[in-house]
Amino acid sequence: MAGNQSMDEERHPEGEHERRRPERVYGVGDEPDPRFSMANERTALAWMRTALALVAGGIALISVASLTEMPAWAPLVGSASCLGGAALAVRALGSWAKVERALRLRQPLPPPRSLAILATGVVLLAALTLVLGVIEATRL
Amino acid sequence: MSRIPERQALQPERTSLSWQRTALTAMVLLVPVVVVAARLESWWLVAIGSVVAMGCAVLVLGVRHRFDQLRDDSHSYSPFPVMVRVAVVTVLGALGGVAAAVAVMLRPG
Numbered sequence: 001m002a003g004n005q006s007m008d009e010e011r012h013p014e015g016e017h018e019r020r021r022p023e024r025v026y027g028v029g030d031e032p033d034p035r036f037s038m039a040n041e042r043t044a045l046a047w048m049r050t051a052l053a054l055v056a057g058g059i060a061l062i063s064v065a066s067l068t069e070m071p072a073w074a075p076l077v078g079s080a081s082c083l084g085g086a087a088l089a090v091r092a093l094g095s096w097a098k099v100e101r102a103l104r105l106r107q108p109l110p111p112p113r114s115l116a117i118l119a120t121g122v123v124l125l126a127a128l129t130l131v132l133g134v135i136e137a138t139r140l
Numbered sequence: 141m142s143r144i145p146e147r148q149a150l151q152p153e154r155t156s157l158s159w160q161r162t163a164l165t166a167m168v169l170l171v172p173v174v175v176v177a178a179r180l181e182s183w184w185l186v187a188i189g190s191v192v193a194m195g196c197a198v199l200v201l202g203v204r205h206r207f208d209q210l211r212d213d214s215h216s217y218s219p220f221p222v223m224v225r226v227a228v229v230t231v232l233g234a235l236g237g238v239a240a241a242v243a244v245m246l247r248p249g
Contacts, residue, residue: 021221034151034216035151041158045226048162048226049162052162055169059176062173062244066176066179075241075244078237079238082241085230085234086230089230092223093220
């Protein structure tokens with residue numbers, strides 16, 4: 001009986017907002033419009049998919065390097081893309097928490113700094129790949 | 141009564157679809173790593189990659205709880221624990237990629 005009650009509480013807990021994690025987000029402010037929370041969730045998921053795409057791109061480059069006689073820097077560039085994706089995924093969690101907290105506190109939303117970081121990182125990676133590719137081509 | 145006014149703009153459905161897209165992407169992330177490792181005959185990486193890929197699939201399957209939560213309009217839930225699962229899968233995929241890169245660079249010849 002107690003087990004059933006506990007299970008029921010787990011599905012439909014009273015005062016759910018007090019138990020939600022992380023505490024630093026749900027422990028402050030008031031409940032925002034659920035549409036805003038869901039929009040924030042979808043934005044975080046879009047960042048996650050961007051991170052997954054970076055990792056997948058890195059793995060694809062490494063896969064191609066394993067199939068052909070590509071120069072040694074190709075797996076290194078792939079690794080950099082993978083690690084960048086991992087960092088972006090972790091950052092997406094932090095960004096979600098910051099925005100949700102701002103929504104609950106009715107504060108202005110924080111600026112999307114990840115966007116500038118991502119753009120800079122992708123441009124640098126592309127420039128590095130281009131330069132290494134040109135150097136490799138002039139050697140042949 | 142729904143907490144979302146007339147389920148405006150199909151917010152829960154859009155969020156569920158967003159989760160589906162993310163989960164499907166995350167699930168197949170490590171498959172190329174295992175293929176590369178098998179091609180390089182790096183059996184230790186094949187074994188570790190396969191185990192981690194299966195672990196990732198189990199982690200991503202946890203996303204289904206979020207679908208149930210999004211259908212329940214009577215309570216608010218935190219998406220954070222499920223997001224952490226996807227982030228963990230992404231980091232594991234990245235580490236798998238780096239391991240495959242090391243295997244490619246160390247291959248003989």
